[in-house]
Amino acid sequence: MSNTLHTAAVIGIIALMTWITRGIPYLLFARKDPPAWVTYLGKVLPAAIMVILVVFCLRHAPWAAPTHGAAELISVGVVVGTQLWKKNILWSIAAGTLCYMLLIRTVFPV
Amino acid sequence: MKPFSYALKQVTPILLSYLFIGIASGLLLNQAGYGPVWAALSALLIYAGSMQIVMVTLMTAGVPLAVVAVTTLLINARHIFYGISFINEFRAIGREKGQRWKYPYMALTLTDETYSVLCSLRLPAGEYRHKVEFTILFLCHMIWIASCTLGAVIGQALPADLTGIDFSATALFTAVVVNQWREARSHLPAVIGFISAIFFYFVLGPDQMILPALSASVVALLFVKKRLPTEELEGAHE
Numbered sequence: 001m002s003n004t005l006h007t008a009a010v011i012g013i014i015a016l017m018t019w020i021t022r023g024i025p026y027l028l029f030a031r032k033d034p035p036a037w038v039t040y041l042g043k044v045l046p047a048a049i050m051v052i053l054v055v056f057c058l059r060h061a062p063w064a065a066p067t068h069g070a071a072e073l074i075s076v077g078v079v080v081g082t083q084l085w086k087k088n089i090l091w092s093i094a095a096g097t098l099c100y101m102l103l104i105r106t107v108f109p110v
Numbered sequence: 111m112k113p114f115s116y117a118l119k120q121v122t123p124i125l126l127s128y129l130f131i132g133i134a135s136g137l138l139l140n141q142a143g144y145g146p147v148w149a150a151l152s153a154l155l156i157y158a159g160s161m162q163i164v165m166v167t168l169m170t171a172g173v174p175l176a177v178v179a180v181t182t183l184l185i186n187a188r189h190i191f192y193g194i195s196f197i198n199e200f201r202a203i204g205r206e207k208g209q210r211w212k213y214p215y216m217a218l219t220l221t222d223e224t225y226s227v228l229c230s231l232r233l234p235a236g237e238y239r240h241k242v243e244f245t246i247l248f249l250c251h252m253i254w255i256a257s258c259t260l261g262a263v264i265g266q267a268l269p270a271d272l273t274g275i276d277f278s279a280t281a282l283f284t285a286v287v288v289n290q291w292r293e294a295r296s297h298l299p300a301v302i303g304f305i306s307a308i309f310f311y312f313v314l315g316p317d318q319m320i321l322p323a324l325s326a327s328v329v330a331l332l333f334v335k336k337r338l339p340t341e342e343l344e345g346a347h348e
Contacts, residue, residue, distance in 0.1 A: 010169055026193055026214075049327075051303035101275065
């Protein structure tokens with residue numbers, strides 16, 4: 001296979017597989033209404049998923065290092081505090097990210 | 111407020127994270143010898159940050175296509191869980207006159223970030239909300255394509271040291287968790303998610319945790335269904 005064709009094939013397959021994972025719930029309920037338990041899951045899952053995503057994002061934090069992921073934990077704390085105080089997601093992201101970038105350059109170098 | 115202005119305001123929290131991750135993935139691709147056209151094409155069709163970064167390795171390593179397929183399924187399987195919350199909503203949008211094409215488009219542009227923004231939306235059901243949701247998904251997709259392409263065009267390391275800016279994604283999800291926690295009448299779903307994530311992090315390790323954690327949460331949530339009457343829940347959509 002030529003290089004261009006191979007590259008196109010890799011992108012095409014990854015795209016197709018990604019579409020399948022994103023499309024499955026809709027394909028399953030294309031014609032009929034989803035049953036009550038699926039509608040129920042749709043309502044309660046987001047709260048569980050977002051927490052799992054936070055843990056997932058922090059999975060490669062240096063927990064075993066002497067700092068025990070302090071930069072990450074402190075910055076997550078800053079996000080929580082800012083969000084409770086300002087109730088504005090943009091402020092919380094800015095404060096938390098800035099805090100993290102400062103911490104890993106000063107107190108807890110990577 | 112016009113649907114477009116409203117949507118634009120909701121998109122801003124994603125901007126930083128998309129710009130950075132998009133540029134980073136475009137840079138990587140370009141350094142591996144694949145130029146801006148490939149970056150734009152994969153951003154348009156794949157539209158998944160972590161997968162596009164893994165893709166560079168898959169391309170350069172000359173991995174068989176079947177392995178590419180399985181790897182993609184494993185990395186992106188979490189998306190299956192996102193769609194569940196929007197089946198009724200996107201179907202309703204597809205039923206509007208001349209909007210049929212929006213249904214598949216919206217289903218296929220639900221990413222970690224756009225999912226969290228749509229879940230945070232607090233608007234009454236109806237055409238206005240539908241327009242806002244579509245515009246959010248469309249704008250984010252365009253921002254993503256622009257950032258990936260830009261990364262490949264820049265073609266070398268970024269001028270400034272931006273190490274750590276990827277924390278903005280973690281910050282976005284954390285802020286959404288805080289919002290959901292404050293609005294929710296029952297904290298059981300969040301607690302279930304946390305326990306299963308921590309459990310599988312320790313049992314299976316950081317790289318194998320997410321799918322088992324999501325699946326276990328689904329099972330646990332079905333198990334406590336009777337204790338969580340849906341009418342009392344502040345869901346993403348009703």
